[in-house]
Amino acid sequence: MEEYAPAKRSKHTLLVQAEQVRTMYSQLPRSTFMVTIAATVSAVMFWSPLPHLHIVIWYLFLVANQASRFALFFAFRRANPAPEALPRWGRYWSAGGTLSGVVWGAGGLILFVPGSTEYQAILLALLVGVMFGGAVLNAHHKPTLYSFSIPVLLPMIARLLGEGGSTQILFAVIEALVLVTILMFGHNFNRVLTESIARRFENVDLVDELQEQTRFADAARHVAEAATRAKSQFFAAASHDLRQPLHALGLFAAALLEKTREPEALEVVRSINDSVEVLENLFAELLDVAKIDAGAIQPNLSHIQIAPLMARLKLDADPSANDKGLQMRVRPSHLWVHTDPLLLERILRNLISNAIRYTDHGGVLIAARRRGDRVRFEVWDTGAGIPEVEHARIFEEFYQSGNPGRHSKKGLGLGLSIVQRLADLLGYPVSLHSVVGKGSVFSIEVPLGHAVLPQVQATGMRTATTTPTTSDVFANRLVAVIDDEDTILKGMQTLLAGWGLEVAVGHDADETLERLGELGRYPDLLIVDFRLQEGLTGVQAIQRLRNELGADIPALLVTGSTSAAHAIEAEQHGYQFLTKPVMPAKLRAIVEQKLRDAQPAARP
Numbered sequence: 001m002e003e004y005a006p007a008k009r010s011k012h013t014l015l016v017q018a019e020q021v022r023t024m025y026s027q028l029p030r031s032t033f034m035v036t037i038a039a040t041v042s043a044v045m046f047w048s049p050l051p052h053l054h055i056v057i058w059y060l061f062l063v064a065n066q067a068s069r070f071a072l073f074f075a076f077r078r079a080n081p082a083p084e085a086l087p088r089w090g091r092y093w094s095a096g097g098t099l100s101g102v103v104w105g106a107g108g109l110i111l112f113v114p115g116s117t118e119y120q121a122i123l124l125a126l127l128v129g130v131m132f133g134g135a136v137l138n139a140h141h142k143p144t145l146y147s148f149s150i151p152v153l154l155p156m157i158a159r160l161l162g163e164g165g166s167t168q169i170l171f172a173v174i175e176a177l178v179l180v181t182i183l184m185f186g187h188n189f190n191r192v193l194t195e196s197i198a199r200r201f202e203n204v205d206l207v208d209e210l211q212e213q214t215r216f217a218d219a220a221r222h223v224a225e226a227a228t229r230a231k232s233q234f235f236a237a238a239s240h241d242l243r244q245p246l247h248a249l250g251l252f253a254a255a256l257l258e259k260t261r262e263p264e265a266l267e268v269v270r271s272i273n274d275s276v277e278v279l280e281n282l283f284a285e286l287l288d289v290a291k292i293d294a295g296a297i298q299p300n301l302s303h304i305q306i307a308p309l310m311a312r313l314k315l316d317a318d319p320s321a322n323d324k325g326l327q328m329r330v331r332p333s334h335l336w337v338h339t340d341p342l343l344l345e346r347i348l349r350n351l352i353s354n355a356i357r358y359t360d361h362g363g364v365l366i367a368a369r370r371r372g373d374r375v376r377f378e379v380w381d382t383g384a385g386i387p388e389v390e391h392a393r394i395f396e397e398f399y400q401s402g403n404p405g406r407h408s409k410k411g412l413g414l415g416l417s418i419v420q421r422l423a424d425l426l427g428y429p430v431s432l433h434s435v436v437g438k439g440s441v442f443s444i445e446v447p448l449g450h451a452v453l454p455q456v457q458a459t460g461m462r463t464a465t466t467t468p469t470t471s472d473v474f475a476n477r478l479v480a481v482i483d484d485e486d487t488i489l490k491g492m493q494t495l496l497a498g499w500g501l502e503v504a505v506g507h508d509a510d511e512t513l514e515r516l517g518e519l520g521r522y523p524d525l526l527i528v529d530f531r532l533q534e535g536l537t538g539v540q541a542i543q544r545l546r547n548e549l550g551a552d553i554p555a556l557l558v559t560g561s562t563s564a565a566h567a568i569e570a571e572q573h574g575y576q577f578l579t580k581p582v583m584p585a586k587l588r589a590i591v592e593q594k595l596r597d598a599q600p601a602a603r604p
Contacts, residue, residue: 016194018083020140021090028073031137032066035100035130039063039107042126046111049119058110062103069096090141097134097144101151104130108156117167120160124171127156128178135182139189146183153179177487299340299426300568303449306333306368306375309345313366315593317352319585326356327363335368337375338449343422348377350415351442355381362439374445385436395420395430419444473595474500480512480523481505482541483558484533492527495584496591508532509544522549525594530559530570539573554598556590558582 039062043055072092081089108127113119131152138144153175160172310330321328337344348366355364362382369376386394395416423430423444434440479501481492489505496503504519506512516523526545528538542555556576570577576590 017090018086020194021086021093024093024137024140024144025073025076025089027137028069031133032070032073034133036063036066038126038130039066042107042111042123045122045126046113046119049113049116050111054110058103058107062100062107065096065100065103069100072096093141094144094147097138097141098147098151101134101148105151105153105155108152109159112156112159114163117165120163120168120171124156124160124175127152128175131179132182135186136189139186142187142190145186145190149179149183149186299343301338301340303336303338303452304341304344305451306335306337309341309348310366310368313345313348313352315589316349316586317356317364319583319589320353320356321364323585324356324360326359326361328356329363329365331365331367333368335370335375336449336451337446339446340426343426344377344446347419347422347444348379350419351379351444354415355379355383355440355442359383359439370448371445373448375448376443376445378441378443380439380441382439385438386432386434386440387436388434391432391434394432473592476502477524477595478502478504478519478521479525479527479591480516480545481527482508482512482532482538483529484508484531485529488529495587499588499591501591508536509541509548512541512545513548516549522551523553524598525591526553526555527591528555528557530557537569539569539575542573542575554594556594 039059043059047055076089079085079089104127108123111123113123131149134148134152135145138148157172157175157179160168160175310333314328314330318328352364352366359381360383364382365378365380367378367380369378419442420430426446428444428446431443432440433443479496481489481496481503482505483489483492484507489507493503493505502519504512504515504523506515523545526542528541530538532538532541538557538559542553542557546553556578557570558578558580576594578587578590
């Protein structure tokens with residue numbers, strides 16, 4: 001279990017562990033059912049190419065293990081153990097989880113079809129799904145998190161490496177990255193859960209003490225402030241540390257799609273890319289909810305022009321809309337609003353993403369109209385529509401209209417909940433009008449602003465109306481990438497090179513200048529991480545390169561942090577600002593637009 005608040009550990013450790021064990025056992029019936037279904041589907045899918053006896057033996061072992069865990073659940077309910085007895089029940093749970101991980105790991109070897117990239121990729125996706133589901137369940141109990149997750153994937157990684165083919169090695173690399181990412185997620189999730197439960201008990205104690213002695217009021221205030229700072233620090237660290245591997249995973253997955261040429265594996269690789277995108281979106285939604293609930297987000301109001309915001313929203317949404325054959329339109333506006341630009345953009349992005357997700361034909365329209373002293377933003381779609389009886393519920397957490405099967409591509413049901421929370425934080429009313437079978441329109445009203453004299457807008461990119469072939473735009477163009485993470489540099493280099501670009505990478509400005517000197521030419525675009533080594537920032541690195549090369553080179557800033565201060569600093573310097581993980585399709589669209597707007601760089 002994760003340690004927390006050392007001063008309180010002796011008092012609350014047993015209560016925290018007891019609460020975690022009770023939570024795990026309460027989720028066991030649903031977990032047992034889902035695992036059994038997954039095993040059945042796996043056996044059916046691999047029945048044809050493999051010996052039936054091996055599959056039957058593996059399936060029986062797995063079902064027997066799940067039956068024993070189900071029996072453990074009923075034993076736990078009958079015993080209703082006291083808190084001091086619950087650590088022993090946690091060890092029972094861990095033993096069963098370890099055995100379950102070993103059985104699934106053995107399944108990776110038994111169900112492995114030599115020479116078939118398609119079956120190998122399907123098996124990889126199945127094991128990743130099982131591991132992710134197990135990590136969410138076992139995050140309450142750190143020993144089980146590791147003892148279950150590692151045996152599930154390690155045998156498959158070893159088997160893929162033993163095959164020796166280039167595709168199998170790429171699969172093994174992706175699987176290893178998934179393993180590391182999920183373990184990091186589970187580790188940090190365990191810490192949040194442990195601290196949250198511990199603080200709940202601490203708060204109970206504080207309330208009792210405050211009722212007896214008013215002099216503890218000041219101490220309670222300091223504890224609350226310390227807790228808020230700790231939450232803010234954790235979410236800042238989690239945002240950066242967890243976004244980094246997810247960003248790298250997305251880059252490698254997209255690069256794999258560029259390199260795959262085997263027809264039978266191409267569709268499977270696309271499925272892997274879709275799964276990575278789903279994982280990134282789910283992570284972003286969960287982190288957003290956690291930050292809002294922790295009070296880590298506070299509005300920072302300013303007067304902003306609507307037109308650049310709308311152009312940016314359209315540019316980011318175009319790839320997703322194009323993938324579904326939808327038309328993405330923006331109604332031009334000359335108006336200004338007085339708001340927090342980052343929070344308003346997050347609200348509109350969620351509404352647009354929701355509209356695209358639930359629209360299969362037609363398109364999506366973004367508009368802004370003046371209504372007295374307010375501006376009404378509207379997001380229209382031609383989707384299935386929402387029945388009136390569900391209008392209030394769709395803003396609840398995890399509720400999804402028209403998705404009874406909980407399809408992962410439609411998210412967790414948090415997007416509109418985040419919209420409502422941010423709108424409440426800003427004090428903006430949100431409304432919905434929908435007609436079943438025709439579509440929906442979500443609206444939010446924002447105070448009218450006024451024009452301010454020249455200031456740099458965040459990324460005043462114009463919306464492309466025509467799109468020539470990207471090969472013409474990328475031909476003979478050089479992109480310099482600066483990041484202090486080796487995996488990010490490798491992923492970016494592989495992905496950009498696969499698009500036909502020349503790439504120079506470095507951990508800082510000096511190393512990048514060396515690479516450019518070796519190539520004997522200036523870069524056409526800079527893609528720079530915000531936080532670099534030795535406390536340096538991406539803004540400083542961009543300025544250094546521009547000064548050394550004597551050219552105003554276009555630049556993108558990328559970061560795993562969601563700090564508003566970083567976005568404001570980027571805005572002040574006029575740099576495009578992207579938050580990791582960046583979807584490869586979105587990155588490609590922005591890189592293409594930047595290179596299309598810029599003249600090819602001259603040679604020194």
